[in-house]
Amino acid sequence: MAGKILRTKLCDMLGIEYPIVCAGMGPTLMGENTGSPVELAVAVSEAGGLGVLGGSGFTVDELQEAIREIKKSTGRPYGVDILLPSSLGISGDDLPSAVSELPLSEIVKTLPQPYQDWIKKVREEIGIPSVEIMVKLNTTTLHPKAAIRVCLEEKVPLFCAGLGNPGFMVQEAHANGVKVLGITGNSKNARRMAQSGIDLLVAQGYEGGGHTGRIGTMALLPVALDAAYPVPVLAAGGIGDGRGLAAALAMGCIGVWVGTRFLATNEGGALAVNKERILAATDEDTRVSKVFTGKTLRANYSKFHDLWDTSGLDALPFPVQVMVSSALMAGFIEANKADYIGGLAGQVSGLISEIKPAGRVVEEMVNEAVDILTRRLPENVVAR
Ligand SMILES: Cc1cc2nc3c(=O)[nH]c(=O)nc-3n(C[C@H](O)[C@H](O)[C@H](O)COP(=O)(O)O)c2cc1C
Numbered sequence: 001m002a003g004k005i006l007r008t009k010l011c012d013m014l015g016i017e018y019p020i021v022c023a024g025m026g027p028t029l030m031g032e033n034t035g036s037p038v039e040l041a042v043a044v045s046e047a048g049g050l051g052v053l054g055g056s057g058f059t060v061d062e063l064q065e066a067i068r069e070i071k072k073s074t075g076r077p078y079g080v081d082i083l084l085p086s087s088l089g090i091s092g093d094d095l096p097s098a099v100s101e102l103p104l105s106e107i108v109k110t111l112p113q114p115y116q117d118w119i120k121k122v123r124e125e126i127g128i129p130s131v132e133i134m135v136k137l138n139t140t141t142l143h144p145k146a147a148i149r150v151c152l153e154e155k156v157p158l159f160c161a162g163l164g165n166p167g168f169m170v171q172e173a174h175a176n177g178v179k180v181l182g183i184t185g186n187s188k189n190a191r192r193m194a195q196s197g198i199d200l201l202v203a204q205g206y207e208g209g210g211h212t213g214r215i216g217t218m219a220l221l222p223v224a225l226d227a228a229y230p231v232p233v234l235a236a237g238g239i240g241d242g243r244g245l246a247a248a249l250a251m252g253c254i255g256v257w258v259g260t261r262f263l264a265t266n267e268g269g270a271l272a273v274n275k276e277r278i279l280a281a282t283d284e285d286t287r288v289s290k291v292f293t294g295k296t297l298r299a300n301y302s303k304f305h306d307l308w309d310t311s312g313l314d315a316l317p318f319p320v321q322v323m324v325s326s327a328l329m330a331g332f333i334e335a336n337k338a339d340y341i342g343g344l345a346g347q348v349s350g351l352i353s354e355i356k357p358a359g360r361v362v363e364e365m366v367n368e369a370v371d372i373l374t375r376r377l378p379e380n381v382v383a384r
Pocket residue numbers: 023024025026054055056081082083161162163183204207208209210211236237238239257258259260261263343344345346347348
């Protein structure tokens with residue numbers, strides 16, 4: 001991208017041109033995706049930002065293949081994101097790996113009876129089939145130690161922990177030339193993660209798509225910056241154009257971690273219906289709910305939220321609740337019940353009106369931010 005220069009410490013740390021990181025967003029597990037996590041990561045890195053591969057949902061072998069595909073497609077730096085469970089002790093790493101997948105219907109039979117009854121009732125009421133899908137048991141989320149090993153073997157430039165504190169792996173990562181990034185939604189964890197030795201921290205506000213905390217980005221950033229100091233911070237949650245980028249840099253962040261805006265691109269890996277939802281959405285059209293994963297998660301609003309809210313059930317723990325939501329979402333997709341289909345997306349959806357190449361998103365964000373930061377303060381501001 002010729003012309004504009006926008007450099008921060010992040011560019012020096014990662015060897016990139018612009019302080020824009022594409023958030024790790026795992027593959028959509030059901031239905032036909034447009035784009036893919038690999039394509040998106042490559043496109044953003046090629047455009048001068050840093051593409052991060054969303055590795056949740058991949059098996060450990062698929063993760064390795066995806067990393068190798070990125071390396072073949074671009075010589076530029078990239079990152080890999082996986083969801084660490086809050087305690088590695090509960091992971092599937094210690095389970096025998098002989099069974100690598102199970103039919104979803106078999107797993108549903110092991111859920112507590114009220115959840116099975118609810119799934120049956122919704123299927124009957126909405127008129128959706130019970131769709132059989134094979135659930136992978138050797139995913140990176142269930143085998144985080146193996147996934148981390150692959151990342152270190154492949155010497156990925158940046159390892160990102162989408163959940164959990166990656167402090168325990170920093171020493172080994174650094175010995176392999178891998179930098180480590182953690183994500184938080186509050187200042188308490190910002191301090192804790194910074195003290196554990198990570199290289200970079202993402203502070204993600206309530207506005208953000210996917211798993212989210214309770215503090216809005218504007219309130220979170222200053223306290224997270226203070227708590228994490230001297231560990232540098234990237235801003236996340238609600239950033240979709242150069243105004244958001246400029247504001248984050250003005251606050252003291254060294255870059256931005258952008259999810260929803262990059263999902264709604266040609267390369268973003270999502271169902272076509274979810275991209276359409278983002279385009280059609282106003283700023284009010286997302287909801288936070290535990291229905292999808294058992295943790296608070298922001299997605300575009302669908303009638304599935306209403307069904308859950310009136311179910312009288314509490315969410316099961318992550319990732320068991322994923323089986324509850326998958327059992328129904330697969331049926332909604334199969335029966336083309338668009339009103340009930342929804343994917344992860346943030347409040348910034350209200351700002352997004354066009355699917356475009358990810359490279360153009362990078363270019364436009366940089367141009368607008370440079371414009372603001374170099375000469376175009378809004379007309380009603382006087383500062384000397
Ligand atoms: C479709 C989608 C999938 C996501 N998947 C992940 C994930 O696998 N791991 C992760 O760390 N964060 C994930 N997130 C959260 C993003 O990393 C990021 O923090 C968030 O999107 C930032 O807010 P924004 O959507 O307003 O840009 C996801 C977000 C979206 C929209």
